[in-house]
Amino acid sequence: MKFKKILVPVDFSDFSDNAVEFALLMAERFGAEVMILHTVLLFEQDLNEQEHLEAYENLIQQKENERIKKMKTHHKKGEKRGVIVDSVLLRGMSAANSILDYMSGKDFDLVVMGTHGHTGIVKWFAGSTTEKVVRFSPIPVVTVHKDYTREKIEKILVPIDFSEYSHIAIEQGKTIAKEFNAAVEFMHVVEQDAHPEFYYISSDPILKANPQLKNHIIESLKKYSGVSEGKAGFVVGEGKPHKEIIEYAEENDIDMIVMPTRGMSDLEHIIMGSTTERVVRVATCPVLTVRKKST
Numbered sequence: 001m002k003f004k005k006i007l008v009p010v011d012f013s014d015f016s017d018n019a020v021e022f023a024l025l026m027a028e029r030f031g032a033e034v035m036i037l038h039t040v041l042l043f044e045q046d047l048n049e050q051e052h053l054e055a056y057e058n059l060i061q062q063k064e065n066e067r068i069k070k071m072k073t074h075h076k077k078g079e080k081r082g083v084i085v086d087s088v089l090l091r092g093m094s095a096a097n098s099i100l101d102y103m104s105g106k107d108f109d110l111v112v113m114g115t116h117g118h119t120g121i122v123k124w125f126a127g128s129t130t131e132k133v134v135r136f137s138p139i140p141v142v143t144v145h146k147d148y149t150r151e152k153i154e155k156i157l158v159p160i161d162f163s164e165y166s167h168i169a170i171e172q173g174k175t176i177a178k179e180f181n182a183a184v185e186f187m188h189v190v191e192q193d194a195h196p197e198f199y200y201i202s203s204d205p206i207l208k209a210n211p212q213l214k215n216h217i218i219e220s221l222k223k224y225s226g227v228s229e230g231k232a233g234f235v236v237g238e239g240k241p242h243k244e245i246i247e248y249a250e251e252n253d254i255d256m257i258v259m260p261t262r263g264m265s266d267l268e269h270i271i272m273g274s275t276t277e278r279v280v281r282v283a284t285c286p287v288l289t290v291r292k293k294s295t
Helices: 014-030 050-080 095-103 121-126 129-136 166-180 196-200 211-225 241-251 266-272 275-282
Strands: 005-009 033-041 085-092 110-115 141-145 155-159 183-190 233-238 256-260 287-290
Touching: 005 014, 005 095, 014 033, 014 050, 014 110, 014 141, 014 166, 033 050, 033 095, 050 085, 085 095, 095 129, 110 129, 129 141, 129 275, 155 166, 155 241, 166 183, 166 211, 166 256, 166 287, 183 211, 183 241, 211 233, 233 241, 241 275, 256 275, 275 287
Parallel strands: 005 033, 005 110, 033 085, 110 141, 155 183, 155 256, 183 233, 256 287
Antiparallel strands: 141 287
């Protein structure tokens, strides 16, 4: 998929400014338009207090006027880079729900959002606006870490678990690599926990105990990705998938990770999370998450 209309939800923090910069980078290369979206959050308890309604409306209007001014700075950035930038201001009780509702029925094909990079137990249970959008967005989402400073895409990492979901990440990774003339690496992580029966035989790492397994996986990666050796890199790791992916990306100056998301329910997310969402939460490079289209 090539991107033509990019939605960028912002809260005017430094990390959402990074998301705007990255969206402009993508828009420049793909010839896309950018829509900046901001939600002014309302509080239900205030709305129910009728005597304060008029004062509350005035406060909200002041906030909206301030944020319209801030949006104009993003418009100017777009103009300087030859990118068409528009903006929309919404009111809502939930930023995530406002974003998801707004994109419904519209022809956006990419969302770019900032992420704080939380890892604590509070965020694990409560989630965040960005994580909710990643889970439920029907279109691809790029998350940009608060510490992101680069403006390039030269190396792309596509983790593969050989599930049906991996195919969409492979194709999207290829598309972006072609557009940016970037190098692509396909990675598979052997997860020890997935092979408990192995430990009845040996306590050594799986790849060390079975030297031929790595070569077998590399050949499988070539076949599964449809890319021949010399046109991509093929990497095999071992351990916890999200940790191996993040460490490899940091150690090898990866500019973007492309992964599928299965759109788990809230209950599944609280209980187990997902490799993709854990990478989104911690990776310092942008992470593009893509979902398999409903049939």
